[in-house]
Amino acid sequence: MxxxxxxxxxxxxxxxxxxxxxxxxxxxxxxxxxxxxxxxxxxxxxxxxxxxxxxxxxxxxxxxxxxxxxxxxxxxxxxxxxxxxxxxxxxxxxxxxxxxxxxxxxxxxxxxxxxxxxxxxxxxxxxxxxxxxxxxxxxxxxxxxxxxxxxxxxxxxxxxxxxxxxxxxxxxxxxxxxxxxxxxxxxxxxxxxxxxxxxxxxxxxxxxxxxxxxxxxxxxxxxKYTSTHKFKIIFKHDGNVCENILDYKVSGIDENLGFVTVGKEKAVDVIDYLRRISFDLVDIQPEKKDLETLFVEISGQRNDNE
Ligand SMILES: Nc1ncnc2c1ncn2[C@@H]1O[C@H](COP(=O)(O)OP(=O)(O)OP(=O)(O)O)[C@@H](O)[C@H]1O
Ligand SMILES: [Mg+2]
The missing domain is CATH 3.40.50.300 (P-loop containing nucleotide triphosphate hydrolases)
Known part of the structure; x- marks a missing residue:
């Protein structure tokens, strides 16, 4: 019941x-x-x-x-x-x-x-x-x-x-x-x-x-698992990392860890590229949609109350 x-x-x-x-x-x-x-x-x-x-x-x-x-x-x-x-x-x-x-x-x-x-x-x-x-x-x-x-x-x-x-x-x-x-x-x-x-x-x-x-x-x-179909690719670098990797903006986690967020169709290209330039791959995480994004998508209206 x-x-x-x-x-x-x-x-x-x-x-x-x-x-x-x-x-x-x-x-x-x-x-x-x-x-x-x-x-x-x-x-x-x-x-x-x-x-x-x-x-x-x-x-x-x-x-x-x-x-x-x-x-x-x-x-x-x-x-x-x-x-x-x-x-x-x-x-x-x-x-x-x-x-x-x-x-x-x-x-x-x-x-x-x-x-x-x-x-x-x-x-x-x-x-x-x-x-x-x-x-x-x-x-x-x-x-x-x-x-x-x-x-x-x-x-x-x-x-x-x-x-x-x-x-x-x-x-x-x-x-x-x-x-x-x-x-x-x-x-x-x-x-x-x-x-x-x-x-x-x-x-x-x-x-x-x-x-x-x-x-x-x-x-x-x-x-928990509602994916944006994007992946966060986290890698280790030697401190000398350029601003972009294959046109994706690199963000820093700390001085030797960086990440790029890419659509799933481009993830393999980015991983290949990282290998070629000898950056270690640390993690690949699916990007999660938060409830606010879902809410806006579903209701077609921003939730401006908070
Ligand atoms: N007593 C009432 N007389 C006339 N209209 C009413 C009455 N109570 C609610 N409404 C109308 O019914 C609709 C739904 O109102 P309701 O209060 O259920 O919304 P709500 O989802 O609780 O909104 P909020 O997030 O602002 O509290 C609104 O258009 C509101 O103006
Ligand atoms: Mg109410």
Whole structure:
């Protein structure tokens, strides 16, 4: 059974006389155990999909299942944790009260909950601020409280909308390590993000979304081996190397190591040439496409958010 299944999900928003097609036959299958990154430009339909999964809004057509149940069935969401795009809470509540409320709503027994709250506030570096009302929190602190509330009950499925957007670099590292740990213990994670390195670092699968539909999925293994069809040819030289080798610019690694990057059809010529001039070949590495290059190619649009 998949953790999430969306089949031909459509959603149109009506704004006065205009219609906005937010989802245009969104199909999504997320297997249990994945950390799935939802990547797409502004307005692609990421938040709309996540809200429909949480039954905060309803699809016009199509079917949406989480953990095998229709998303409209409240039982489906009992073992799910959710962090919305811009979390906001009743601002007179303290951080501890917000996390406690979430634990109660998700049916945690009180003695277990109190222990877990202490643990989780500590994990998210919120212990000192725990008794302060959230109106006195910074944006990053609100994000941390929202995250604590989403994970306090050890959900089977965690859905996060741009969880790392308001965080400083240390906060991002912390969130990523927590997400990895939670996933290792068995929680399936779906999160949307614009921050390509964050997605690249932790996701087992990435879905690229645009215009309300899934354009393509990339697994982490594919990402490792997605080749540009170019090779980096690394060689040792005596310090007297010219600027170009067969018209390819030589770049330096250190004073005796250099490399050229060539298309695969020219690699053999370059290797032959290096042999002729008695430079030792050190390594030949396929050049990897990074996620940003892939994203731009697939979505046909630059990702300028970060
Ligand atoms: N409540 C709403 N009323 C009208 N239009 C909406 C509403 N919510 C979303 N939309 C529109 O639906 C489309 C998809 O929006 P959505 O928020 O899902 O995008 P997103 O991928 O989350 O974008 P972002 O990266 O900016 O968060 C956009 O064109 C948006 O303007
Ligand atoms: Mg969004």
């Amino acid at each position: 998949d953790a999430i299944t969306c089949k031909n999900v459509c959603k149109v928003f009506k704004v006065k006389k205009h219609k906005v097609k937010a989802l245009n036959s969104m199909n999504l299958n997320i297997e249990k155990g994945e950390i799935y990154g939802f990547l797409g430009p502004n307005g692609a339909g990421k938040s709309t999909t996540l809200k429909i999964l949480m039954d905060l809004i309803r699809a016009d057509s199509g079917s949406v299942k989480i953990m095998g149940r229709n998303s409209s069935d409240y039982k489906a969401r009992k073992r799910v944790g959710f962090l919305p795009e811009n979390p906001s809470f009743m601002d007179n509540l303290t951080g501890r009260e917000i996390v406690k409320f979430s634990g109660k709503v998700h049916g945690m027994p009180p003695n277990q909950l109190d222990k877990k709250i202490i643990e989780i506030l500590d994990l998210l570096d919120l212990s000192e601020a725990a008794e302060r009302p959230v109106r006195k929190y910074s944006k990053g602190m609100v994000q941390r409280v929202g995250f604590a509330a989403a994970i306090v009950h050890d959900p089977d499925l965690l859905i996060l909308d741009e969880p790392m957007s308001g965080l400083d670099p240390m906060g991002r590292v912390l969130f990523k390590s927590i997400l990895k740990d939670i996933n290792k213990k068995g929680t399936t994670v779906l999160f949307s993000s614009h921050i390509i390195p964050d997605i690249e670092d932790i996701c087992t699968k990435i879905g690229i979304v645009k215009n309300g539909r899934l354009l393509r999925e990339i697994t982490s293994t594919e990402m």
